[in-house]
Amino acid sequence: MASITLTSVKKTYHGNVTAIHGLDLSIEDGEFVVLVGPSGCGKSTLLRMIAGLETITTGEVRIGNTVVNRLEPAERDIAMVFQNYALYPHMSVRGNLEYGLKNRGTPRPEIDRRVLEAARILEIEPFLDRKPRQLSGGQRQRVAMGRAIVRQPKAFLFDEPLSNLDAKLRGQMRVEIRRLQRTLGTTSVYVTHDQLEAMTLADKLVVMNAGVIEQIGRPLDIYADPQSLFVAAFMGSPGMNLVDIERLRGLVADLPASIPSGTGTIGIRPEDIALDEPATPHFTISATLEAVELVGSESLIYANAQGLSEDVVLRSQGIHRGNPGDPLTLHIRHEVLHSFLRETGRKAAA
């Protein structure tokens, strides 16, 4: 087990496409780090550079105390779980699990012991002699996990390992991966664009955009206190409501004085907008109901306020019964406002 440190890492493909623009990241020993970001932001590229499947254009990657830039994937002693699992189709499940150990010259009894143990942990013992094509998607996923854990590597790298599973199975595997990582204590880097996976798995969440890191932090801290417009809009489902401050001023006379100067955009989480009047200081916006999405335990209400360019989304517990055109009064407490600078889109200092 080991820490992973990236220093000024940059990746340029074939001289013109720059996928990663000089990035610093340090991952502690045993930490579970999740990389999230929109498609094409360079998550896989970063992971593959750590794995050694992509060259590092400039900068330095360390695993433990070793600079691994020039090491082959095999020499880095990491394991990777691929999105399509990449199981060897001509080998049995046992063969898949053994392959990496055999290549490293592990003695036979040790191989058998580790394979059986991994199979037991992942509950794939009954399938050991089947070929991958004779397994369901979820079982294949487990075998892919098994192939990673039998090697007892310094780190696990996951590239969207659950995205080929259905929602329910994804939830199960998510919990299981978390539990497994806790038990083994192996440093893990996990790429996803699933909000839920990002929030629930990460010790440390890294939000990426266009080849740079937007914010690093604990998941709830990032959710509660996004440092940029991008993070505010990206994290959460639906994301934060972002309203131009001038339009808001046109609508609300009593905006709090605490809004920092230079603010261009105000952000409000959907769950921070209330339909009932709160006790704490707040302001109100009059709007009309556009649509309601019933998600079961909660409702997503889309409201249109005269003068705002986009609908405001709010989340309310239970089932909201209302029809399009109904008048609504939106109550927004002063303390839930997020202010972002007009110039840079970064969070405005209070």
Place this chain on the structure above:
Amino acid sequence: METKRTVFPNKVLPYLFVAPQLIITLVFFIWPATQAVKSSFERADPFGFSTQFVGLTHYIRLFQDPLYLNSIGRTVMFAIAVTAISMGLALLFAAAVSRLIRSSQFYTTLLVWPYAVAPVVAGILWWFLFNSSTGILAYMLRYFGVIWNANLNGTHAMILIIAAAAWKQISYNFLFFLAGMQSVPHSLTEAAAIDGAGPFKRFWTIVFPLLSPTTFFLFIININYVMFDTFGIIAATTNGGPNQATNILVYKVYSDGFIGLNIGSSSAQSVVLMLFVIALTFIQFRYVERRVNY
């Protein structure tokens, strides 16, 4: 999927459309084949006026004839050598080209060229290269103390036709191997690299096993090629000589029948070859589809 059916108003027209193909097949394949089967059971008098049914005599004589048994031996040697060399080199080239990123198209084009060369021309080409008085390869071999003469030395003649036949077939094998390798998902070799396998190990334990359907298919195709399509190469170079050294089965059918004028024996030989190709085709249809080991 529902296939589209065209209904012809005229009952005769569809038959007219397929007639050219049917006629060609009948005249050039079915009819000669039945003639061959028929005459393999007959003996004709020297002038061809009368024939006499002799049963399996030709077949029995064939398998007692040392020249025929020699020819079988030569054919087996030729077939093994050509198949092994052309498939081995093609695999090597395909592995090399599939590692390239930018210039792979260029090499693929160059490597496919020999396929466009007719067997006769391929034969002549190599005959020139190995010509004992003017050939560049024969000249170079002299430096190694080899006095090359494919006209006198049976081994030399065999090497000559093996080189010509293998050279021509590399292109075909190369294309199939390359396509096969490109269809092996990249993530498999990446996973193997992470699992500690070096380039050679990755090739032999991941890529090559996944190529096995292609390899088996090519094996059948190559045997077929060596047994039949190499006729032109031999006709253009050694004519089966020197001293029967390169008289492989398909050439012997021709030389016994059209030069030796022993129609009965020649027919029996061609029937034997026909049975062989039927067996190969059967194996191909039966197993190529199923020989997928994953």
